[in-house]
Amino acid sequence: MTSSHLRFLLADADPARRVLVSRRVPLAVSSDDTIGQTLWALAGWAVRAGLSGALRLVLRFPRTMFAVLSALLLVDRVGWVLPLLLACLLALSALVWRLAHPGSYRLWLGLRLRSWWLRWTRYSPRWGRLMRAHALTVKPTEEVEAWPRILRVRSTGAADSLLLRLRDGQAPEDLEAKVIPLAHALGSEDVRVRTVAPGRLWLDIRRRDLLAATIPALPVPAAPDLSRLEIGRCDDGSPWLLRLLGTHVLVAGATDAGKGSVLQSILRALAPLIASGVVEVWAIDPKGGMELYPVRSLFTRYADESTKEMADLLTDFARVTRERSTALKGHGRKFTPSVATPFRLGIVDEFAFLSAYQPDHTLAREVDSAVQIICSQGRAPGSALLVAVQDPSKEVVPYRQLFPTRIALRLDEPTQVGMVLGPGAWERGARCEEIPTWAHGTGYVKLDGRREPVRVRAAYPDDDDVAALAAGYPAPLAASRSLPVASSVAATRPLADLSSAIDGAFTSDTPLGDGAYLGDDELDAAWAEFSRDFQRRNQTSNSDL
Numbered sequence: 001m002t003s004s005h006l007r008f009l010l011a012d013a014d015p016a017r018r019v020l021v022s023r024r025v026p027l028a029v030s031s032d033d034t035i036g037q038t039l040w041a042l043a044g045w046a047v048r049a050g051l052s053g054a055l056r057l058v059l060r061f062p063r064t065m066f067a068v069l070s071a072l073l074l075v076d077r078v079g080w081v082l083p084l085l086l087a088c089l090l091a092l093s094a095l096v097w098r099l100a101h102p103g104s105y106r107l108w109l110g111l112r113l114r115s116w117w118l119r120w121t122r123y124s125p126r127w128g129r130l131m132r133a134h135a136l137t138v139k140p141t142e143e144v145e146a147w148p149r150i151l152r153v154r155s156t157g158a159a160d161s162l163l164l165r166l167r168d169g170q171a172p173e174d175l176e177a178k179v180i181p182l183a184h185a186l187g188s189e190d191v192r193v194r195t196v197a198p199g200r201l202w203l204d205i206r207r208r209d210l211l212a213a214t215i216p217a218l219p220v221p222a223a224p225d226l227s228r229l230e231i232g233r234c235d236d237g238s239p240w241l242l243r244l245l246g247t248h249v250l251v252a253g254a255t256d257a258g259k260g261s262v263l264q265s266i267l268r269a270l271a272p273l274i275a276s277g278v279v280e281v282w283a284i285d286p287k288g289g290m291e292l293y294p295v296r297s298l299f300t301r302y303a304d305e306s307t308k309e310m311a312d313l314l315t316d317f318a319r320v321t322r323e324r325s326t327a328l329k330g331h332g333r334k335f336t337p338s339v340a341t342p343f344r345l346g347i348v349d350e351f352a353f354l355s356a357y358q359p360d361h362t363l364a365r366e367v368d369s370a371v372q373i374i375c376s377q378g379r380a381p382g383s384a385l386l387v388a389v390q391d392p393s394k395e396v397v398p399y400r401q402l403f404p405t406r407i408a409l410r411l412d413e414p415t416q417v418g419m420v421l422g423p424g425a426w427e428r429g430a431r432c433e434e435i436p437t438w439a440h441g442t443g444y445v446k447l448d449g450r451r452e453p454v455r456v457r458a459a460y461p462d463d464d465d466v467a468a469l470a471a472g473y474p475a476p477l478a479a480s481r482s483l484p485v486a487s488s489v490a491a492t493r494p495l496a497d498l499s500s501a502i503d504g505a506f507t508s509d510t511p512l513g514d515g516a517y518l519g520d521d522e523l524d525a526a527w528a529e530f531s532r533d534f535q536r537r538n539q540t541s542n543s544d545l
């Protein structure tokens with residue numbers, strides 16, 4: 001029997017070239033060869049394949065191979081008993097560690113073991129088949145088929161992440177297009193692609209949703225950082241940090257999406273700075289105070305009734321922004337918030353009431369021009385605008401691009417995702433229309449240095465948290481009405497002194513509520529007095545201006 005007979009026994013023979021070609025055994029055998037020559041060629045191929053396979057294993061998995069080879073060597077030298085005892089001892093120590101210090105065990109050993117185990121049992125064995133089934137392979141040559149290579153597996157318990165190296169001819173978009181079938185194949189609710197470097201990306205496979213449960217109100221920070229305010233959690237469990245300094249924020253979400261919790265969490269994260277006078281908040285609640293009235297004591301100015309009053313507040317905010325801008329001219333471009341030059345945050349809940357849905361077109365134009373002034377000129381002089389909308393369309397917010405930071409909560413349609421987070425965000429996984437109605441406060445954001453949107457959930461300060469915040473951190477100016485302490489004095493004190501002064505002010509006979517809230521006329525008068533006083537006090541020490 002010659003190899004021409006063999007040819008028909010082995011798959012993928014190529015009769016036209018009269019050679020034996022198989023995808024697994026790329027061996028050319030002429031039909032004139034004898035059986036002996038064919039077997040010899042096959043044996044030579046087997047030895048070469050075995051050696052190169054072993055070398056590849058050692059190079060690709062050096063730690064695992066080192067451990068396996070060491071174990072085999074030990075068994076060879078001393079027999080089975082001692083290595084078995086050693087393995088039992090190690091397992092027992094790990095168990096004791098786990099019981100005694102679960103946190104450190106998990107961090108240093110548990111998760112590493114889990115990642116290693118998953119690589120070898122769950123992902124590596126089926127990876128080639130999975131890639132082929134999802135058409136994620138490339139063929140650099142006729143015989144060779146390649147797919148994204150798993151470089152590392154990391155598991156946090158809630159998610160498995162696979163670091164992949166793309167093959168020539170592949171792009172992150174190829175995997176992004178397959179995330180839904182991949183999620184089904186891997187038994188995950190959500191699979192996402194995260195590019196880290198050219199040709200390298202993480203495939204995040206969610207195993208457990210860390211954002212499924214309501215996140216209780218976060219503790220009020222001792223020293224808030226305006227560049228990193230913690231307002232919730234990202235879906236990998238890390239804190240969701242929001243930058244307010246040098247940006248403007250647009251929060252878009254359908255009705256009941258939980259925009260209120262984003263606003264309340266921001267106020268909570270800012271509270272000590274508000275109470276010390278380093279941050280001033282001017283707030284507008286066109287829904288008659290449904291969201292912001294309970295925390296009105298935190299606001300330097302607040303309006304929730306007449307549209308005129310609200311439009312005036314915004315116009316004033318634009319005016320003070322421009323005035324500060326003029327005053328700061330020539331004093332450097334970096335704004336440093338201080339009691340003398342506080343950072344100003346303007347909040348407008350449900351902005352559409354003031355603009356698109358506003359029947360008085362003159363007022364609507366005033367509002368539009370105020371917003372555009374604040375957004376275009378506010379960054380340098382320390383003014384930021386935080387606007388919440390239900391409908392992010394061009395008709396409602398024609399100048400969306402003036403808001404560098406955008407948060408998309410649950411939305412009605414996929415097209416709205418692009419309106420908020422920019423083109424391609426939906427394709428990269430920001431499926432805001434799929435956020436369940438019960439997952440209030442959940443949404444997607446773009447974070448610095450990340451191409452793909454990140455799923456986040458805002459913490460939820462309940463009514464008691466809101467009431468406690470309003471009582472504990474009133475703005476100096478708002479507090480001054482019921483405070484025996486002059487607001488200007490309070491505002492120049494360190495925070496600790498200020499808090500005790502304020503605590504003392506809100507006794508049972510000076511209830512928080514209307515007593516802590518100033519009407520506009522009173523506020524204007526108080527503001528003028530406050531400013532005069534400040535200028536007098538700080539004219540020598542104000543190094544920021």
Ligand SMILES: Nc1ncnc2c1ncn2[C@@H]1O[C@H](COP(=O)(O)OP(=O)(O)OP(=O)(O)O)[C@@H](O)[C@H]1O
Binds near residue numbers: 256257390
């Ligand atoms: N982060 C959150 N976690 C859990 N529940 C929340 C969260 N945010 C809001 N909720 C709940 O969801 C409901 C709707 O919240 P909210 O009023 O903030 O929505 P909204 O987007 O402002 O709606 P609308 O635009 O209609 O006022 C409320 O009952 C609130 O208790």
